[in-house]
Amino acid sequence: MSGRMSIPEIATRLSIGRIAVYTMLEQGVIPAVRLGRRWIVTRHAYEQWERTCGMRTGLQPGPEYKVT
Numbered sequence: 001m002s003g004r005m006s007i008p009e010i011a012t013r014l015s016i017g018r019i020a021v022y023t024m025l026e027q028g029v030i031p032a033v034r035l036g037r038r039w040i041v042t043r044h045a046y047e048q049w050e051r052t053c054g055m056r057t058g059l060q061p062g063p064e065y066k067v068t
Contacts, residue, residue, distance in 0.1 A: 003044070005043050
């Protein structure tokens with residue numbers, strides 16, 4: 001098993017198309033690094049993202065304000 005994930009593998013796991021995966025990568029939804037035209041998605045970062053339902057870890061939510 002490789003330390004990196006391919007775009008088709010991500011698409012299969014999310015049950016979406018390749019274009020949707022690229023869109024999510026460009027928007028920063030899926031954790032990845034872009035090197036030239038290639039996207040590098042590490043298996044560890046992806047699986048952590050998948051376990052947390054896409055929530056970014058390490059960030060504390062800001063204060064909530066109630067508008068009346």
